[in-house]
Structures are given as structure tokens and as C-alpha cells.
Amino acid sequence: MISVVIIGYGNVAHHLVKAFHKAKNVHLKQVYARSIETIEHLKPITSVTNSLELLAEADVYIISVTDDAITKVSSQIIGKNSLVVHTSGSVGMNQLKNSGRKGVFYPLQSFSKAKEVDFATIPFCLEAENDKDFQLLEALAKAIGEKVYHITSLQRKQLHVAAVFVNNFVNHMYKIGYDICNQHNVPFEVLHPLIEETSRKIQHISPDKAQTGPAKRNDVLTIENHLKMLNEEQKNIYKILTNSIKNGEKL
Amino acid sequence: MISVVIIGYGNVAHHLVKAFHKAKNVHLKQVYARSIETIEHLKPITSVTNSLELLAEADVYIISVTDDAITKVSSQIIGKNSLVVHTSGSVGMNQLKNSGRKGVFYPLQSFSKAKEVDFATIPFCLEAENDKDFQLLEALAKAIGEKVYHITSLQRKQLHVAAVFVNNFVNHMYKIGYDICNQHNVPFEVLHPLIEETSRKIQHISPDKAQTGPAKRNDVLTIENHLKMLNEEQKNIYKILTNSIKNGEKL
Ligand SMILES: NC(=O)c1ccc[n+]([C@@H]2O[C@H](COP(=O)([O-])OP(=O)(O)OC[C@H]3O[C@@H](n4cnc5c(N)ncnc54)[C@H](OP(=O)(O)O)[C@@H]3O)[C@@H](O)[C@H]2O)c1
Numbered sequence: 001m002i003s004v005v006i007i008g009y010g011n012v013a014h015h016l017v018k019a020f021h022k023a024k025n026v027h028l029k030q031v032y033a034r035s036i037e038t039i040e041h042l043k044p045i046t047s048v049t050n051s052l053e054l055l056a057e058a059d060v061y062i063i064s065v066t067d068d069a070i071t072k073v074s075s076q077i078i079g080k081n082s083l084v085v086h087t088s089g090s091v092g093m094n095q096l097k098n099s100g101r102k103g104v105f106y107p108l109q110s111f112s113k114a115k116e117v118d119f120a121t122i123p124f125c126l127e128a129e130n131d132k133d134f135q136l137l138e139a140l141a142k143a144i145g146e147k148v149y150h151i152t153s154l155q156r157k158q159l160h161v162a163a164v165f166v167n168n169f170v171n172h173m174y175k176i177g178y179d180i181c182n183q184h185n186v187p188f189e190v191l192h193p194l195i196e197e198t199s200r201k202i203q204h205i206s207p208d209k210a211q212t213g214p215a216k217r218n219d220v221l222t223i224e225n226h227l228k229m230l231n232e233e234q235k236n237i238y239k240i241l242t243n244s245i246k247n248g249e250k251l
Numbered sequence: 252m253i254s255v256v257i258i259g260y261g262n263v264a265h266h267l268v269k270a271f272h273k274a275k276n277v278h279l280k281q282v283y284a285r286s287i288e289t290i291e292h293l294k295p296i297t298s299v300t301n302s303l304e305l306l307a308e309a310d311v312y313i314i315s316v317t318d319d320a321i322t323k324v325s326s327q328i329i330g331k332n333s334l335v336v337h338t339s340g341s342v343g344m345n346q347l348k349n350s351g352r353k354g355v356f357y358p359l360q361s362f363s364k365a366k367e368v369d370f371a372t373i374p375f376c377l378e379a380e381n382d383k384d385f386q387l388l389e390a391l392a393k394a395i396g397e398k399v400y401h402i403t404s405l406q407r408k409q410l411h412v413a414a415v416f417v418n419n420f421v422n423h424m425y426k427i428g429y430d431i432c433n434q435h436n437v438p439f440e441v442l443h444p445l446i447e448e449t450s451r452k453i454q455h456i457s458p459d460k461a462q463t464g465p466a467k468r469n470d471v472l473t474i475e476n477h478l479k480m481l482n483e484e485q486k487n488i489y490k491i492l493t494n495s496i497k498n499g500e501k502l
């Protein structure tokens with residue numbers, strides 16, 4: 001049985017609390033939040049506190065607060081030798097300032113409170129200072145999920161940039177597609193199956209092999225026609241990405 | 252019963268032949284290809300020819316050849332009053348040069364011969380010169396699929412540009428993510444669930460509402476850190492897309 005205290009009650013913590021509460025091999029001992037009102041409804045399932053001085057004893061303390069607050073909050077965990085981890089994709093393990101052992105417990109997915117989460121599909125990117133602590137985090141992740149990766153702080157930072165491309169920037173491509181459709185009274189849903197197929201494809205073949213389209217074919221005529229249909233900002237993006245795809249071809 | 256002749260035997264035609272052959276209300280009368288060897292294996296299910304002068308009589312002729320060849324091939328369909336359509340996303344209906352009726356039968360999805368296709372999920376973008384022909388195309392699409400849209404040639408061209416953004420450019424974002432992972436020995440599969448979630452999200456909420464991340468939050472520090480980790484080309488793309496996301500915020 002691994003005992004856990006969760007510090008913070010945002011999007012990620014909300015789902016971790018639910019999952020740990022249900023997990024067989026985990027004892028969710030306590031949840032901390034700055035304002036007690038946000039966690040009072042958890043009283044039936046665990047102890048709650050708004051004081052970092054009153055943290056219960058536990059094997060693992062999971063800090064899941066805003067990135068900027070991780071260092072400060074960790075430094076306020078006093079007199080505990082247990083493992084303290086954060087859940088961030090972009091904060092180094094060494095930015096934890098507790099006196100004891102440190103680690104990272106980063107679930108790579110986008111969370112919001114309203115949306116159900118299936119931890120079985122979510123990759124846990126774990127890091128610790130030694131093997132024993134890594135195994136502890138691995139056991140904790142396996143208690144609620146299935147996919148565990150050993151990812152160093154440097155790798156995690158790179159993953160975080162990569163995630164900006166495959167999530168935020170991809171979403172922005174969807175937005176431009178959406179704007180073009182809207183402007184011409186075409187329902188955006190016409191593009192949904194293509195979007196789904198594009199994202200599914202790269203689960204089986206690598207993205208460079210999956211590429212098609214006018215840039216890849218160097219279909220100059222189509223590219224010129226497309227540019228005529230776009231506004232300045234869209235045109236700019238179209239050109240740069242088309243060139244970047246062509247550059248890849250040359251390598 | 253709608254009788255159909257298919258002209259060309261590429262990726263799209265291959266799947267149309269299979270689907271029409273199985274469809275209850277369609278009689279697949281003939282398939283044409285330049286070189287008879289590519290279609291000889293179809294003899295058990297339909298008549299085959301490599302001569303446009305020997306086309307059978309049918310209600311609809313579907314030209315599914317390379318975009319550049321559509322005009323020429325259509326002009327060689329002589330002495331037929333039936334409806335002639337092409338399957339292209341980027342060619343206008345008026346680029347058909349048959350003497351009779353014209354239309355468009357564009358299945359909006361990415362096809363390859365090796366990959367199974369579920370026409371039930373594919374949007375058929377249809378266009379015709381009059382209501383009666385539109386209804387004929389609608390009946391044909393419904394014989395193998397479910398989703399039918401009336402899309403004009405102008406709208407179809409816009410859809411085609413939008414598809415470049417949500418398919419080719421999205422795939423390029425995946426490629427950059429893939430490169431970053433590779434370079435740092437992180438398995439790209441760690442990002443698969445996030446990619447899936449990002450594409451699924453916009454089936455329910457519009458992409459502008461779905462956006463998150465450093466650009467959206469205007470998190471200058473994170474943006475600066477990310478830029479330091481990228482090569483020149485990636486940096487360029489990162490900056491332009493970040494600015495474009497920020498611009499959207501200002502509107
Ligand atoms: N959301 C995601 O998609 C996602 C995915 C993976 C990892 N993460 C990481 O998980 C962590 C939490 O993210 P989140 O999205 O769950 O955050 P969130 O929903 O914005 O919640 C942040 C939490 O931090 C608390 N907090 C902020 N400053 C604090 C301080 N000085 N002292 C104590 N508590 C403080 C907030 O308390 P109040 O309610 O009192 O303000 C709130 O409970 C971050 O490190 C983030 O990078 C997020």
C-alpha cells in the first residue's frame with residue numbers, strides 16, 4: 001500500500017484524487033488546497049487541509065499546483081523525508097526545494113476538470129533521484145494507469161516543446177481550417193473525418209512517410225492558387241510550412 | 252438501379268469499384284483504365300476496357316484520374332448524354348469538357364489502395380448543374396455512404412485549402428514533434444494520446460475555444476525557453492504560429 005498526499009486541487013489533481021481513491025494499492029491520506037472550500041466536498045473520502053504545516057505522513061507528496069508556485073510550495077514542506085514530486089511537463093526536478101527526496105510524476109495529456117480522463121491511455125513520464133524512488137513512482141503510476149516512461153528533466157522539457165507543436169499548433173491549424181470553412185459557409189464537420197484520419201495515420205507510420213499534398217508533390221500551380229485564396233496571415237503561414245515540407249523532401 | 256462506369260483506376264477508383272460492386276442499388280457496368288493489365292482482375296465482377304470509344308451506356312460516368320488529366324479525358328467521352336462527374340477536390344465542375352451534363356462526386360478523405368475505407372464515415376461533396384442530377388448523385392452517394400453535402404466549386408476549392416491546413420500542415424507539426432523526440436531519444440508514442448485527444452476535442456468544441464498553451468496564455472518566459480531549444484527552421488515556425496495564436500486572442 002502506497003500512501004499519498006496531494007497538494008493543490010486544480011485540473012490534474014482533481015483527476016488524480018478520483019483515480020487514487022479508487023485504486024486498490026493506494027491510500028489517499030490527504031488533500032491540501034489554499035482555500036479549504038474547494039476541497040471540503042472531499043471529506044467523505046479523505047482528510048483535507050489548507051495548512052502545509054499540517055500535512056499528514058505519507059510515502060509520496062504530489063505537488064500539482066501552477067508551475068510558478070512549485071518551488072515555493074515545495075520549500076514549505078518541512079520535516080518530511082518522504083518523496084516529493086511535481087506533475088509538470090516544463091519544470092525541472094531540481095526546482096523542487098524540499099529538504100528530502102525529489103521526483104517527477106508527469107501525466108502527459110491535457111486535463112480539464114469537466115472532462116473524464118482514462119488514465120489507462122495516459123503516458124506517465126517519471127523521474128527520480130534513485131532506482132528505488134523510481135520504482136515507487138512506477139508502482140504508483142501502475143496503480144491507476146498502464147503506460148510508464150523514464151523521462152529525464154531534459155527530455156521532459158523537449159517533450160513539452162514537442163507537445164506545443166502536436167497540440168497547440170495543430171489546434172491552430174484546425175482553427176485556420178475552421179475560419180476558412182466559416183467564411184464560405186461550409187460546415188467544419190465536413191473536415192472531421194479527414195482530421196481523425198490524419199491523427200490516426202501517424203500511430204502506424206512515421207509522419208514523414210505519411211505526408212501528402214501539394215507541398216510534398218511540389219505542385220507549384222496548386223500552391224499558387226491556394227495562396228490567392230488566403231488572407232495575409234494565412235498566406236504567411238502557408239508559405240513557411242510549404243517551404244519547410246519541401247526542405248524536408250530535399251534532405 | 253443506377254448504372255455507373257468508372258474511368259481511371261487509382262486510389263479513389265479502386266475503393267469506389269469495391270463499394271459500388273457491393274451496393275444494392277448500383278450496377279457497376281464497366282471500368283476503364285489506360286492500361287488494361289491494371290484492371291483485368293476485375294473481369295469477374297464487371298466489364299473492363301482501355302478504350303474511351305468503347306464505353307458502355309450508363310447513368311453516371313465517374314472520372315477518377317489525376318487532376319491534370321480530367322479535362323482531356325472528359326473531352327474524349329463522345330456521344331453520351333449521361334451525367335459525367337469527377338472526384339477531385341480542386342478541379343472546377345466547368346473543367347469537365349464532355350458535351351453533356353456535368354457534376355462533381357468528391358469524397359473528402361485521404362485514400363490509398365492498401366488502406367481499407369469506410370464510406371459510411373466519409374463526407375461526399377456533391378455538385379451538379381440541376382436538382383435532378385444532384386438527386387441522382389445523392390442517391391449514388393447514399394448507396395455506399397451516409398454523409399452528403401451540397402458543395403459548390405468555389406466552396407470545394409476553399410475546402411481543399413482548409414484540408415491542406417488540417418491535414419498536410421498538421422502532419423508537418425507531427426513531423427516536427429517526431430524530430431524533436433527522436434533527437435532526444437524519447438519515443439514518439441508518448442505523444443500519441445495527446446495527439447488523439449487534440450483531434451477528438453474539436454469534434455465537440457470549436458478550435459478557438461479548444462486552444463491552450465503558452466501562446467494562448469502569453470507565457471513569455473516559457474516561449475523564450477522553448478525557442479532556445481529549437482533549430483532555426485523550427486524556431487521560425489514556432490514564432491509565427493505563436494504570434495498568430497496571440498493575434499487571434501486580440502480580436
Ligand atoms: N492541465 C493540464 O493539461 C496539465 C497536464 C499535465 C501536467 N500539468 C501540470 O500540473 C500542474 C497543475 O496544473 P493544473 O492544470 O491542474 O493547474 P490549475 O488547474 O491551474 O490549478 C492550479 C492549482 O494550483 C494552486 N495554486 C496556485 N498557486 C498556488 C500557491 N502559491 N500555493 C498553493 N497552491 C497554489 C491553485 O489553487 P487555487 O485554486 O487556490 O488558485 C490550484 O489548485 C502544473 O504543474 C501543470 O504544468 C497540467
Ligand SMILES: NC(=O)c1ccc[n+]([C@@H]2O[C@H](COP(=O)([O-])OP(=O)(O)OC[C@H]3O[C@@H](n4cnc5c(N)ncnc54)[C@H](OP(=O)(O)O)[C@@H]3O)[C@@H](O)[C@H]2O)c1
Nearest residue numbers: 259260261262263264285315316317318320338339361362
Ligand atoms: N487520393 C486521394 O486521397 C484523393 C481523395 C479525394 C479525391 N481525390 C481525387 O480523385 C482523383 C484520382 O485520385 P487518385 O489519388 O485516385 O489518383 P491516382 O491513384 O494517382 O491514380 C490516377 C489514375 O489516373 C489515371 N490517369 C492519369 N492520367 C491519365 C490520362 N491522361 N488518361 C487516362 N487515365 C489517366 C492513372 O492511370 P495509370 O495508372 O495508367 O497512370 C490512374 O489510374 C483525382 O482527381 C484526385 O484529386 C483523391
